Amino acid sequence: MNCKQILQQKAMEIEFYLQKALPEKQTYPSALFEAMRYSLFAGGKRLRPVLLLCACEMIGGEKEKAIPFACAIEMIHTYSLIHDDLPAMDNDDYRRGKLTSHKKFGEDMAILAGDALLHHAFETMTQACVKDCSVATIKAMHAIAHGAGVYGMLSGQVVDVLSQGNAIDEKTMYFIHKNKTAAMLQAALKAGVLLGGATEQQAKIMEEAGEKIGVAFQIADDILDVTSTLEVLGKPVHSDEKNEKNTYVTMYGVEASQKMVEAFSQEAVCLLKTFGKEADFLIELTRYLITRKY
């Protein structure tokens, strides 16, 4: 199997565990669980949970232990997309070819479904920590809480919202990419190795690699927005220009951005190589993520 196939296979596994992690649609109040499920099962790539599981397995950890945390990180990612799409934010009507949550269920339910996924992510993780009360599980949960919170993803989203339509400098741009996108990929990798039994030093290296992978991944995404087509990408292209979004491409152009992707990913690969042969799949995955065409 090639990297893409393995990624798809692992994504299907995550799908199965996510189904079990969320209450049934019929549970009262059913409108809530229907809205949570609608967005959570809208066809995401499951990149963050896959990275978490791969990092855990790389270091010799048990997958079973990592599953609640993998599910939680995908719930947090999904909540962030629901709130990003709201009329007061990006005001998007479609995501992955489906109506966005507020278009489907109304704005009140979309806000609540987003809140609910964030709540349920933490309930899922704390439940796992009650069952297996160890320093490793607590630290993994903390890595995810920190990566998602006011020093991570959330602050990136705030600066992105505040910057829209304004010219920004390189430092601010890096802040947005590092926090809005990279922080959760970092958290996935760090939590994964912690659950697998990593030392503090190993977790630190993984965190650094995650930052590089995350920023490279986001720049690659910005490039695809101008070089790809609707058919290949599966979503409208040139949306950054239309939304007056600041990206590496609007700042430096495609060619220079491509070089940055290569530089960041090369740094990530160097860091991953310190884990030896076991890191081969994560290295391959990194290369795949930043050279992908969609």
Next chain:
Amino acid sequence: MNCKQILQQKAMEIEFYLQKALPEKQTYPSALFEAMRYSLFAGGKRLRPVLLLCACEMIGGEKEKAIPFACAIEMIHTYSLIHDDLPAMDNDDYRRGKLTSHKKFGEDMAILAGDALLHHAFETMTQACVKDCSVATIKAMHAIAHGAGVYGMLSGQVVDVLSQGNAIDEKTMYFIHKNKTAAMLQAALKAGVLLGGATEQQAKIMEEAGEKIGVAFQIADDILDVTSTLEVLGKPVHSDEKNEKNTYVTMYGVEASQKMVEAFSQEAVCLLKTFGKEADFLIELTRYLITRKY
């Protein structure tokens, strides 16, 4: 000191710890931390954190251990108010005499400030659990996650939103009060005794007492909405009628509702008495909360 004075004194203590628990206004991105602080320091009664600390002290626990959890529960309460006030929800312009978050900072920042407080509550608790990794701290965090989440406060809010303007039955009304209001008071009391070293059995009793106190507290609130005045209550009265809210008062009238408050609080007091003399202050507090005039 009487009960009200002790409550005020403890609230001031919480104020001090909350100031330290949140990043400074100047921290980047400052717009985020300003919005978080604006709502968190808008003059709340700090009832939930006070209950948590009192429950912890009642059972002989150390206050210091409970502080991060007390702060977190107030952050969660504040986030829920910010999102409740949004145009897509209750569309309120004022809370406690101040502009609501979306009126002051715009709808996008209000959504994000609410999200941020929820994130930061969990970051604060996981940080405390990393420092003191014990079954008690994890269980306390789980009690709060559960009370706030899709089986607690959040589900109450969903049913409340879905019920507005429609006639509902007694069961649904109890569900709303039990979840939207009581679940977080329950969580505060349960987490407090767990942090103080309670047994499972003691935590269970506290959870039951919390449900009774919470429902009684909410019915008392509904009664004040029709019997009090703007001057005494500090907020507009008759707002439930105006917003077509279903309450015990609209369903049973003031007199019958008052009897229910007495019955629920009596049950709570019986449960609290199983903790002996140490529970005297919590019993007094319970009586104060449901006989208050504002």
